[in-house]
Amino acid sequence: MIHAVSVYLLIAGLFGAGLYNAIGTPATQSSFIRWGCPRWWSTLTGGLEMVCAVLIALPASRIVGLTLAAAIISAAVLTVLRHREFSHLVPLGVFATLMALAGTLP
Numbered sequence: 001m002i003h004a005v006s007v008y009l010l011i012a013g014l015f016g017a018g019l020y021n022a023i024g025t026p027a028t029q030s031s032f033i034r035w036g037c038p039r040w041w042s043t044l045t046g047g048l049e050m051v052c053a054v055l056i057a058l059p060a061s062r063i064v065g066l067t068l069a070a071a072i073i074s075a076a077v078l079t080v081l082r083h084r085e086f087s088h089l090v091p092l093g094v095f096a097t098l099m100a101l102a103g104t105l106p
Helices: 002-023 026-034 041-057 059-082 086-102
Strands: none
Touching: 002 026, 002 041, 002 059, 002 086, 026 041, 041 059, 059 086
């Protein structure tokens, strides 16, 4: 039961974060620029996060979605560590935990 809940939470979280990044509010874009990314990078990241959510929602492509999501979250963790913006680590840790739980589903 907890595994299924973790999958649903991960899907909702990734899709929500992806939508937020894809919309690219001025604050979001300035964060990406501060981290050395081009202005449009938040839109690309958001789109990829939403694709991950869809892939994870489909059992046949769940592993591909989890793998892509893990790459995105890993890059985000490295970025915030490099720039010492540790407050971003909490939500990233939640995503990593949900991905680990979702990965144990058959």
